[in-house]
Amino acid sequence: MHPILFEIGPLTVRTYGLLLAVSFIAGILLALRRSRARGLNQNQMINMSLLIMVAGIVGARIMYVIPHWNEFSANPLDIISPFQSSGSIGLTGLTMYGGFIAAVLVSILYLRVNRLSIWRACDAFAPSIALGIGVSRVGCYMNGCCFGLPTESALGVVFPAFSAAGSFYPDVPLHPAQLYNAVLGFGLFGLLMWLDRKPRYDGFIFAVLLIAEPVTRFLVDLFRYYESSMTLGSLGGMALSVNQGISIVLCGLGLLLLGLARNRARQRSSRSRVRRG
Template sequence: MKEIFLEFDLFGSQIILRWFQVMAASGFLAALFLLKKRAKIYGQDPDKIETTLFYSMIGAIIGARALFVVRYWDENFANRPFSKIFAFQEGGLVFQGGLIGGLIIAYFICKRNKINFLTALDIAAPCIALAHAFGRIGCFLNGCCFGGRCSVDAIAVQYPKGSFPWTDHLKRGFIEPQAELSAAVHPAPLYSVFALVGVCLLLCYLSKKLAKPGMIFGLYFCVYSLWRIIVEFFRDDQDLTAGLSLAQYIAIGTFLLGCVIIVLCRRNRELDFPQLEKE
């Protein structure tokens, strides 16, 4: 498990390609492929949906970075140059912030292109989960978002010297400076990979059973939020309030929001069921 995927010199400049960048790009391409397929099933213009995804990704990156900066200001940004806020190459994104940012941009793009916003969300929901799964693979390889300490040898992982977990464990006295590996931790990002792939498959399967606009996205909010609440207990967030992390409180909010979306969409008779085509 290494942070760097590829490193080389190009015209005198050192180019560093990191694992999370590779997996983020892979996730975007996988999501784009699925998005186009689902757009056709829902009778939507794939090009317009692709445009919406592109601009939503920009909003997602901004939102994800903004929440990371706010959440980890004291640890990573206080008393450091302001430019560090924009040092994306060093990593530091929070998915929930990205989801919020992406949704805001998606709303305005859908309105501009006269696309039903709820239908667009239903098309995108499994794609978001799929892209997120790739991102968590990047987290695992990069060493960020690492889990809490684990005593089960069959599933525990250790990260090499100099990695995020190793540095954190050294500061907290879990390991000695001469240690070559971090303490054993839960592979929390991998837990999320399997869960997110499952969410993607579930939403694709239910797309024709819960066809009323908005219900698939509401279900995505509910299912993912429940998982996020659970997986946070396997992570190592030290900043807890009443025993829960900030991510868990946000997840509780998004779960309730998902429930509200499902109920309102189900009761609103003005929302027509789209005629889904066969794959």
């Protein structure tokens, strides 16, 4: 791992922060290209992309702060201020699903207000989300956060003592859960791009993302460490994390959206045949 790229006085440039920025930029550029091919207004898509960035960070921060309030109760300004009470500069502590949910809700609101196709826009942005997961999880590995449980397998990684992983499990091999998530994120990105080579009904690509990503997240979380504040209880004798609970809900929504999008496409096709007849 390599959490810090370089320092300039009190300013610390972290690998995670840089890769998070790269994931946003690459994802937005890809989404704009894909939205252009779907006939969506580019200026409006740029505006929505900026809203997604802000909403994603705010949502990810809020979802981290809620179960970790004890870390901020003494200095609440640390929640939003880049100048931390510890003397460091920058925000640490983001939860991906919080950012994802906030970004989707803000996007849908923006699309409805501007009377744009929600289905086509979501399809345009779907691969960017998977790409962002892959890139940002590499950043998590370099940062030593979002780490896995102890393992005796050949995949085990011993993290430095100064990292979050190393402080919890000093000199203990851990599952590199961050890399599991990264590989699956890149794989999902490739799958969505491959599926999109052929014409699909509007909403199909986003629905596949909403089904597949939670499944991969649920599986990765079987190997990931969580503090007690991030667990919901047990399911069949297995500890269930908050993120796994969210994964179940999102996967169900994805299946519902897939059915709705398919029915919508069939109805439009039927109306088109009637008009031609």
